[in-house]
Amino acid sequence: MNEFGDVLQVRGLSREHGQGQSLVRAVGGVDLDVRAGQMLAVMGPSGCGKSTLLHLLGGLERPTDGQVWLGGQRIDTVSERGLARLRRRSVGFVFQAFHLVEELSAAENVELPVLLAGRSARSARRRAAVLLERFGLADRARHLPWQLSGGQRQRVAIARALANEPLVLLADEPTGNLDTAATLDVLRIFADLRAAGQTLVVVTHDERVAATADRLVTMRDGVLVDDTWLAGNARRLDGLFGLEG
Numbered sequence: 001m002n003e004f005g006d007v008l009q010v011r012g013l014s015r016e017h018g019q020g021q022s023l024v025r026a027v028g029g030v031d032l033d034v035r036a037g038q039m040l041a042v043m044g045p046s047g048c049g050k051s052t053l054l055h056l057l058g059g060l061e062r063p064t065d066g067q068v069w070l071g072g073q074r075i076d077t078v079s080e081r082g083l084a085r086l087r088r089r090s091v092g093f094v095f096q097a098f099h100l101v102e103e104l105s106a107a108e109n110v111e112l113p114v115l116l117a118g119r120s121a122r123s124a125r126r127r128a129a130v131l132l133e134r135f136g137l138a139d140r141a142r143h144l145p146w147q148l149s150g151g152q153r154q155r156v157a158i159a160r161a162l163a164n165e166p167l168v169l170l171a172d173e174p175t176g177n178l179d180t181a182a183t184l185d186v187l188r189i190f191a192d193l194r195a196a197g198q199t200l201v202v203v204t205h206d207e208r209v210a211a212t213a214d215r216l217v218t219m220r221d222g223v224l225v226d227d228t229w230l231a232g233n234a235r236r237l238d239g240l241f242g243l244e245g
């Protein structure tokens, strides 16, 4: 974190694919600071570079140009080994399609990143139990992913992403495959996480999801075209979804 409380800092960030005539500038010069404990939503038309931006923030892709600091550490120039370590320990990813390991139980899916980070089986089990309980899944711990609903699977995926207490949770369309009730479950979790100081960046096509964020940035053709603070909206969750009387 820097002196202003920013977990992520991005300067002049660009990512190009291909060459010559087939060159695509997925992200074209983005400056962005993400404050600790806040939820930043990213919206924009399909193909505008949202997923690429998220990948660059979490070290899944390297930029063609520009700088990224995560927790005060420059990550765009870090070695492959350093980047792998960073992805394991400092970043949590949540995807639209869950990407759970189908052969492992809900608990084992959450334990896996803890074990991969070099911690003991005992602390992995304890961490998984705490997170699954927190997300209302204690009685589903031994279930395999196919035995769970989409909403339950996404909650397991969020638990997995949080297993190593990442500096930032990066979510790419986390509610894209979920119905309204399951979407609301995920948004309640996000609200609780922020209350506990977790920083989140959420790419979404759902305006209701974006409206619950602290801040909304809009992308177009690889650049940020709007940046709006939405302070206090997390408290309006039920109202946004028409569940309030």
Ligand SMILES: Nc1ncnc2c1ncn2[C@@H]1O[C@H](COP(=O)(O)OP(=O)(O)OP(=O)(O)O)[C@@H](O)[C@H]1O
Pocket (backbone or CB within 6 Å): 017, 018, 024, 025, 026, 044, 045, 046, 047, 048, 049, 050, 051, 052, 053
């Ligand atoms: N590996 C790649 N090789 C070539 N082009 C790519 C690659 N990855 C992304 N692109 C291109 O970069 C641009 C941005 O893609 P990206 O997936 O980041 O957009 P997006 O806003 O997340 O889209 P969506 O909302 O449809 O998921 C698109 O034109 C895409 O085709």
